[in-house]
Amino acid sequence: AQSVTQPDIHITVSEGASLELRCNYSYGATPYLFWYVQSPGQGLQLLLKYFSGDTLVQGIKGFEAEFKRSQSSFNLRKPSVHWSDAAEYFCAVLLNAGGTSYGKLTFGQGTILTVHP
Amino acid sequence: DTGVSQDPRHKITKRGQNVTFRCDPISEHNRLYWYRQTLGQGPEFLTYFQNEAQLEKSRLLSDRFSAERPKGSFSTLEIQRTEQGDSAMYLCASSSRDRGAEAFFGQGTRLTVV
Numbered sequence: 001a002q003s004v005t006q007p008d009i010h011i012t013v014s015e016g017a018s019l020e021l022r023c024n025y026s027y028g029a030t031p032y033l034f035w036y037v038q039s040p041g042q043g044l045q046l047l048l049k050y051f052s053g054d055t056l057v058q059g060i061k062g063f064e065a066e067f068k069r070s071q072s073s074f075n076l077r078k079p080s081v082h083w084s085d086a087a088e089y090f091c092a093v094l095l096n097a098g099g100t101s102y103g104k105l106t107f108g109q110g111t112i113l114t115v116h117p
Numbered sequence: 118d119t120g121v122s123q124d125p126r127h128k129i130t131k132r133g134q135n136v137t138f139r140c141d142p143i144s145e146h147n148r149l150y151w152y153r154q155t156l157g158q159g160p161e162f163l164t165y166f167q168n169e170a171q172l173e174k175s176r177l178l179s180d181r182f183s184a185e186r187p188k189g190s191f192s193t194l195e196i197q198r199t200e201q202g203d204s205a206m207y208l209c210a211s212s213s214r215d216r217g218a219e220a221f222f223g224q225g226t227r228l229t230v231v
């Protein structure tokens with residue numbers, strides 16, 4: 001069964017510092033990959049997604065992520081964190097089953113980001 | 118496009134009572150999903166509709182849970198005889214039928230069973 005691992009439950013960074021959130025997936029083929037952000041008590045907002053092609057993808061709010069097939073990873077990065085980035089971040093995979101995939105996502109357990117002023 | 122709407126946002130109920138949640142997806146989206154999120158965890162898939170047809174149900178969806186999407190538009194999720202373990206955030210999402218299309222999430226319904 002496919003699974004998603006986010007090794008860091010909680011990360012604290014200072015405002016202006018760089019950020020990298022880790023995500024590893026376990027699946028036989030290359031799935032579709034996503035990063036979502038969730039503010040307290042809110043739903044999820046898509047930051048970026050990877051389907052194929054260029055392995056470095058750009059998202060909203062200055063985030064980017066790099067797909068590394070050899071490491072089964074899809075880490076999220078931001079060069080300079082803002083206080084408003086404090087939230088919970090979820091990596092997710094979507095089963096790519098011969099083009100008949102639908103939106104059933106498997107999520108990691110999330111990484112809580114705290115930003116110090 | 119008003120996004121995915123869920124109602125109510127919060128629900129407190131006594132154990133043993135029935136509750137029903139509503140989800141209104143983005144109007145042109147024919148795919149609708151329900152997820153459950155417990156504290157400290159990522160969302161877990163519950164069920165999927167394509168138009169009015171319920172095409173997949175997770176093992177998490179016990180017999181006490183039922184979901185409908187009668188006209189292929191809004192959906193309801195009912196929990197009968199609620200238990201404390203049902204306390205969670207219930208998230209609804211919708212997407213178009215495009216391959217790998219992005220799922221747009223609602224703000225969720227927070228259920229507390231006391």
